[in-house]
Amino acid sequence: MPGLFIDVKVEASAAKDAELAKKLEEVCPVSIFEATDAGVVIVTENLDECTLCDLCLEAAPPGAVQVIKLYE
Numbered sequence: 001m002p003g004l005f006i007d008v009k010v011e012a013s014a015a016k017d018a019e020l021a022k023k024l025e026e027v028c029p030v031s032i033f034e035a036t037d038a039g040v041v042i043v044t045e046n047l048d049e050c051t052l053c054d055l056c057l058e059a060a061p062p063g064a065v066q067v068i069k070l071y072e
């Protein structure tokens with residue numbers, strides 16, 4: 001996937017949490033999280049817009065969300 005420098009992962013059990021999904025959808029300024037009936041879905045096409053603001057990390061329980069830089 002050229003041009004993709006960030007990956008965002010939500011831990012499997014946390015991803016099914018509808019409340020957390022809503023929170024993540026709200027906090028992310030670039031809409032990387034989408035809340036669905038089944039929980040949170042990562043909007044892959046928006047990943048490159050990630051500003052590394054860490055709002056998602058602050059909104060989630062420790063370890064539930066990971067923002068991974070794919071570059072040095």
Ligand code: SF4
Nearest residue numbers: 028050051053054056
């Ligand atoms: S770090 Fe900020 S921009 Fe990146 S996914 Fe989390 S909330 Fe969205």
